[in-house]
Amino acid sequence: MSTSLIYRNATVYELLIRALYGRYYPDRYRAVEGLVPVGASVVDLCCGPATLYTRYLRQKSVDYTGLDRNKRFVTTLIKAGGQGKVWNLTSDAPLPEAxxxxxxxxxxxxxxxxxxxxxxxxxxxRKQVIIAEPVRNMSSSNNRVLAAIGQRFTNAGDGAQAHRFTETTLDEFFRPYVARVVRQELIAGGREKLYVLNANS
Ligand SMILES: C[S@@+](CC[C@H](N)C(=O)[O-])C[C@H]1O[C@@H](n2cnc3c(N)ncnc32)[C@H](O)[C@@H]1O
Structure with missing residues (x-):
């Protein structure tokens, strides 16, 4: 199954994300970058064009590996000097440690x-899991045109995504992990919710 236009090209992807997040675009990356100390190792799942690395983590000498099923994004990351692997995360193979x-x-x-x-x-x-997830997005818009664009243009290769989280369903999702959650907050003008969980140890 072919991927949506938004996932076919790193520049197109970034332009659309910038348009969607507007002035909050840098905030979504800074919120994650601020939690990663200098010199730490990071595995970034579904890294996309790895903007988190190229614009934010690289300057902190982070040992970064991005995983994504999209070969074009992984190639972009490797060309930018990061480590990347093509990886379908629906596979139950154990993830690289970081x-x-x-x-x-x-x-x-x-x-x-x-x-x-x-x-x-x-x-x-080894230390923490950091997840920042959209809780307000085009595909849940009351505007049917925007909702259709949000669903159809985010097909990563396995079909259009009709399901998204709201803040309520995301909180429900993390409820069984409450003992590990050390931080939860809305970021990027309320467009995403950040969760930080302590690792298994
Ligand atoms: C909305 S983008 C997010 C990219 C980046 N993390 C960001 O915040 O800008 C979603 C990414 O998930 C990837 N993806 C979707 N399903 C995947 C899967 N099963 N395994 C690996 N990557 C997947 C897509 O290729 C795409 O790069």
Missing amino acids: DYVVMQASLYHFLPQATPVLDRMLSAA
Whole structure:
């Protein structure tokens, strides 16, 4: 199955994300970057064109590995000097270990069964799991045209994504992990919610 236009090209992807987040675009990356200490190791799941690395983490000498099923994005990352692997995260293969295992704006791709991927993240993290997930987005818009664009243009290769989190459903998703949650807050003008969980230890 072919991917949506938004996932075919790193520049197109970034332009659309910038348009969607407007003045909050840098905030979504800074919120995650601020949680990662200088010199730490990071595995970024569904890294996309790896803007988190190229614009934010690289300057902190972070040992970064991005995983994505999209070969074009992984190639872009490797050309930019990062480590990247083509990886389909629906596979139950254990993830590479790192101090911080991160996922931004991608948990919805695993609905309605997103728990296994979170459990694999917790097993791979030596320190923390950081997830920032959209809770207000085009596909849940009351405007049917925007909603259709949001769903159709985020097909990563396995079909259009009709399911998204709201803040309520995301909070419900994390409820079984409450003992590990050390931080939860809205970021990027309320467009995403950040969760930080302590790793298995
Ligand atoms: C909305 S983008 C997020 C990119 C980046 N994390 C960001 O916040 O800008 C979602 C990414 O998830 C990737 N993706 C979707 N399903 C995947 C899967 N099953 N395995 C690996 N990557 C996947 C897509 O290729 C895409 O790059």
